[in-house]
Amino acid sequence: MDTEISPLELALQKRLSKLKPKTQTPGFLRSVVERQSLRIESALGMGYSYDEVAEIFSEQGFKCKGSTLKKYHLQAKKLLDDKNSSPIPELPEKKEASQSTQKKS
Secondary structure, three states: OOOOOOHHHHHHHHHHHOOOOOOOOOOHHHHHHHHOHHHHHHHHHOOOOHHHHHHHHHHOOOOOOHHHHHHHHHHHHHHHHHHHHOOOOOOOOHHHHHHHHHHHO
C-alpha cells in the first residue's frame, strides 16, 4: 500500500491550508455599495459603466463584478427612494391630550 504523499498533493494541501475567507463579513460589499451609492450614480452619469466602476472597486480591494455592483446599487437606490418617498408620520392630535387632562380634573 502506497502511503507516500506526492509533491503535488503536498503543494495542494499547503495552499488549501492558507486560504483566507473571501469576504470580510456577510453583506460587507453590499453595505459599501450602499454608502457609495451617490458616488456610483455620479460615475454612471459621467458615462462610466458598472463594469468600469467595479474595476475601480476591485483595484481598491473590494472584489466584485459589474453585474453584482449593478444589483447592489439598484437595491440601494430603491431603498433610498423608499425612504425619501415614505410619508412623514403624523403627530397625535392635541384634542386627545386636552381630553385626558380634562378627565383628570
